[in-house]
Amino acid sequence: MTPFDAAGSAAQASLFAPPGIARFVGRGKTFWRLLSGGALLLMFTLGIYRFWLTTDVRRYLWSNTELAGESFEYTGTAYELLLGFLIALALLVPLYAAFFVLTLAPNNLLSLLALLTLILLGQYAFYRARRYRLTRTLYRGVRFHQSGSAILYSVCAVLWWALIILSAGLAYPFAQSQLEHFKMRHTFFGDLPGRFESSGWHLLVRGLPLWAVSVVPFAIGAVATILSIDWSAISTGSRADAPATSTDSGLAGIDVIVALTGGWLLCSIAFLYPVFHAIMLRWRVSGLRFGDVAVRSHLRIAPVFGAYARFFGYAALFTAIAGILVGAGAFALSKIIGSPPSMRDEIITTVLSLGVYAAMALGYWAIYQATVKIGVWRCVIESLEVSNVAALEKVAAAGEPASPVGEGLADALNVGGI
Numbered sequence: 001m002t003p004f005d006a007a008g009s010a011a012q013a014s015l016f017a018p019p020g021i022a023r024f025v026g027r028g029k030t031f032w033r034l035l036s037g038g039a040l041l042l043m044f045t046l047g048i049y050r051f052w053l054t055t056d057v058r059r060y061l062w063s064n065t066e067l068a069g070e071s072f073e074y075t076g077t078a079y080e081l082l083l084g085f086l087i088a089l090a091l092l093v094p095l096y097a098a099f100f101v102l103t104l105a106p107n108n109l110l111s112l113l114a115l116l117t118l119i120l121l122g123q124y125a126f127y128r129a130r131r132y133r134l135t136r137t138l139y140r141g142v143r144f145h146q147s148g149s150a151i152l153y154s155v156c157a158v159l160w161w162a163l164i165i166l167s168a169g170l171a172y173p174f175a176q177s178q179l180e181h182f183k184m185r186h187t188f189f190g191d192l193p194g195r196f197e198s199s200g201w202h203l204l205v206r207g208l209p210l211w212a213v214s215v216v217p218f219a220i221g222a223v224a225t226i227l228s229i230d231w232s233a234i235s236t237g238s239r240a241d242a243p244a245t246s247t248d249s250g251l252a253g254i255d256v257i258v259a260l261t262g263g264w265l266l267c268s269i270a271f272l273y274p275v276f277h278a279i280m281l282r283w284r285v286s287g288l289r290f291g292d293v294a295v296r297s298h299l300r301i302a303p304v305f306g307a308y309a310r311f312f313g314y315a316a317l318f319t320a321i322a323g324i325l326v327g328a329g330a331f332a333l334s335k336i337i338g339s340p341p342s343m344r345d346e347i348i349t350t351v352l353s354l355g356v357y358a359a360m361a362l363g364y365w366a367i368y369q370a371t372v373k374i375g376v377w378r379c380v381i382e383s384l385e386v387s388n389v390a391a392l393e394k395v396a397a398a399g400e401p402a403s404p405v406g407e408g409l410a411d412a413l414n415v416g417g418i
Helices: 005-008 030-042 050-063 077-106 108-137 148-166 172-185 200-227 231-238 254-286 300-339 343-382 390-392 407-414
Strands: 022-024 065-067 070-074 137-139 142-146 188-189 192-196 289-290 294-296 384-386
Touching: 022 343, 030 050, 030 343, 050 065, 050 070, 050 077, 050 343, 077 108, 077 407, 108 137, 108 148, 108 407, 148 172, 172 188, 172 192, 172 200, 172 254, 200 254, 254 289, 254 294, 254 300, 254 343, 294 390, 294 407, 300 343, 343 384
Parallel strands: none
Antiparallel strands: 022 065, 065 070, 070 137, 137 142, 142 188, 188 192, 192 289, 289 294, 294 384
16 A cells, blocks of 8 residues: 555545644654564565565554544455465466467567556556455454456556557646546445545646656657667668778767766656655545545655655665675685686575675665655655544444455566555
8 A cells, every 4th residue: 555545544534624633653763673674584585574574564554543543453464465476376377378478479469469468467456456455454443445347447547558658648647537536436434435536637737847847858858869860871881791880870979868868867757756756645645535524635845855865865875885795795705715716606606696686675675665655654644634534433334355366466466565
């Protein structure tokens, strides 16, 4: 469940309630210990512990999120996640085998069909996983749940993403608006139906300056790169007796354009994505409604940007320390192995290299979770303004726990979330 979904649970409430009605009471040190211990167990269990770690993280976040003095409860178990993943894997292995055979076929249409199927399956899994997480989320003993067709959602999502690509991103606000309308129209807190009221036009107005700063220069650079290529020289250079220099190949002069375009894109992503993230979260959360219960967010950009800045700071420190340790270890290993290395020495070196790579990846993951994830979660929850919380007293329990297969499928396809 994303920070937005958390707010969509912690904020399933109303209009203009007293300040501080929603809050996050978790301690950062406790979360750090949870993640660091979980990262070690992930490495030594080759990733199998992730089902238990995911469950522990969700329970920590849910139980420390309060609305009107009452905390949320996550009732999912690690065994459910493991079972769902194994069932999904049993379904996906034959499918992947069939797709591999299709990629060997000379017909490119079959490969495109396989890719489209995977994309549809990913969106299907995303919707089913959301259903699972909602049915494991309780507030005051009442369960959230979700109806609706996952197949219809996946088709709509793929069509919208195709339109986003064709419009160079301008259709993104309207796509998000329609998909959120679909999800919330089929979301319930007990017998209280949900809906979504934020407008795509409002998001477009807020995001248009970011689009102009990031996408427009990149598009100009891409067009300039294409126009600077001497296509006739490339055609001539494709002959066997043609010179191989970059000047004669028709590619001279594009290095600077490509470097500037790529550099601008990377810088815009690094500096503007936190701003975009904050805008998106505030827009989404402020559109949540459950009957007469409504939510408004006053999330500011600065705290979200600060969470990302802390991540980059801790990541840089971690990289420096890890670099020193790896360098010292490599130097010591080279002295022990000697020259030339034997087959056994090469195997040991390869295994150690893989271990270092896994440790580095898990380190960055833990830092990201302990800075950005929990930081943004806290910012979203504490920015909420809720009203008519008393209306939640009249909600009757409804809905049943959903199958964990959707969550397992999302995990197997790498489209899941917290």
